[in-house]
Amino acid sequence: MNSSKIFLLAGSFLLYFLVQVLMFKNMVIFGVAFCFLYVLYILLLPVEMKTIPMMLIAFILGLGVDMFYDTMGMHIFSLVAIAFVRNFWLGILTPTGGYDENLQPSMLNMGLGWFVTYSLPLFFLHHLLFFYIDSLGTNLFFPVVQKIVASTIFVFVMSIIVQLLFYRRRRGI
Template structure:
């Protein structure tokens, strides 16, 4: 990563954090669907990033969000879980020719089919971890499933809208 990419990544993490904490914290559809847009930031980091640095980034981002949500580490645990499983999932869905180097895995760069197959299972894993930890000690499993599924769809749709509006198609350097 060159210095320009590092600065852009730091700016991106700060921007996603601010949007999550100031705007999306109170946005809940039908009392069930929550939007955790910071998950999209973790998914859009370059494919070449190693698991441990990604887990550190996820920890910092999740912990920062936990501070403002007063959620006692639930965002941190869920974000680190997503970061841990991202690289193996990318390995599973890698096409025969591989990926272009330094190409971000965005909707515009990879296409709708690939991005759907890449992001939805990881978003679902994050949300399932989040709501499972949130509901520990209760027997409210049916509402947990509804929250997980509706929040996954909501986060994915908002993530697609953000990418279409604010991201450019970019190829490797």
């Protein structure tokens, strides 16, 4: 990976972090749909990125979000779990010809159908882990399921909007 790519990844890391803690921290729709858009950063990392560096990046991002949300490691755990599962899930979804080198697995590069099958289960897993940890020791099954489903749909829609507004398709060489 060249230095311009590393600089771009570091800049987008900082941008996702700042947007999450400054804009989306208090964005909750109807008290059930939370916007954890920072998960999209991990999902959009290049396909060839190895699991351990990705888990380290997820740990740092989750730690920063946890510090601002006062959630004591819940964001770290759920985001590192997503980073751990992501390459396995990408392996399952590998197209016939394989992935291009330095490909960002975005909706614009891979298509909406592929992005739905890639991101929705990972968003769901993140929210399942996060809200399960949040509700430990309580008997609030239906409110937790409602938060998981509503937040997953909300973050997925927001991720589509962000990609359409701020990302561009990779051009062929």
